[in-house]
Amino acid sequence: MINSVGLQNPGIDKVISEELPKLKKCFNKPVIANISGFSIDEYTYCCERIDKEEQVGIIEVNISCPNVHNGGMAFGTDPKAAAEVTKAVKKVTTKPVYIKLSPNVTDIVSIAKACEAEGADGISLINTLMGMRIDKMRRRPVVANKMGGFSGSAIFPVALRMVYQVYEAVKIPIIGMGGVSKVEDVFEMMLAGATAVQVGAANLVDPYACKTMVEELPKVMEKYKVNNLKDIIGGAH
């Protein structure tokens, strides 16, 4: 899938006043709040606000959105900028901070290490890859923004590779994501080094994708003779 949705959201005030209470009605466990901004000040402002919310367990700082002009990904493609954001956000928060990185870089490891050095509590890998398609009849890009974020099962090998590389270089936990569509992918992602796994695009095809994967986990654990999922984190190294 290629999207150019960007970061459509009602803003930090409404997330706190409306979205979090709505979520609480159907989900009791702590949630991960994904935060993005156009400047370091915006990142720190939003993180400081969301940090006070009891419902939020982890803050995931998105420095990798390819669709937002002048921002987002710019912070995630340079180790120094990534470190700066991490440092600034860590100063104003008490909750664990995970930095979500972009795969549109030549050296993902150096960026992950820069974040770890500034106190990141974990790394989320990966955001979408830049991609595009052209409508052959109209001879124009299919996506209005010309290019967009490429996701879905096709990017799984790229995501897996980056999780594998970063796992070797950092000590903090990794949340693996990128094309995870079935329970076998969850298992593989954990073998590469992910402590937890996120699912995005697959939910758009099947809204019950996550539920199905969770329910099928015991079967796969049995298949690969695993008693405790913790035992397989980084098991391929």
Added chain:
Amino acid sequence: MKTGIYTVTENKPLTKGVYRMVLEGDTSHITASGQFVNIKLEGRFLRRPISVYDYSESAVTIIYKVVGDGTEQMSNMPVGTKLDVMTGLGNGYDLSKSGDKPLLIGGGVGVPPMYNLCKRLIAEGKKPTMIMGFNTKDEIFCLEEFSALCPTVVTTVDGSFGIKGFVTDAMKDIDYTYYYTCGPEPMLKAINAAAAAQGQLSFEERMGCGFGACMGCSCKTKYGNKRICKDGPVLESEEVIW
């Protein structure tokens, strides 16, 4: 909204490139005319959203045009094919505002959603009139079906059948209390500008999920952002920002 497995019991061309497919299965989650289904195709990542032409207790009929690889794949499906289909998507048309003489306007593959709507309006004692617009005579489909329900006017851009011109050329001579339409956006815009009454317009859009999660089909309206798939595809004429 409900996902289920449906069986193709009919899949035949109506014109060059336009097909009618009947899908047998649970239709209990379809709640309004103008809703759509979202079909998973083997080897394709995202589902294909297609409007509903008509439905019964045990089957839903869609009419679709081959516009890309996915719909091409659908056109080659033999009877008996099992498909993973999500039904009951979108808001659909609100019948309560129709008045006594609603005007239904469909352009090209915007014609199909008018059929079930037309049947429902008649069942409520309304007297609808249908306008169907096509480019040329060879593209016309479902004329007999609509003619059997209500007065039906055809327009063709090249004048090869019916009134020469656009659907708006046919609107002038019809007395109506409200309108319902579906078709390409330039047509919707022209109808809105030409209409003598308020109405409801169903928008075509590329969709990621079809059930309101991905925000890929959001548009601005006078009442804030709306998702074509979930808050639409039907919008009221007074809220649309052109």
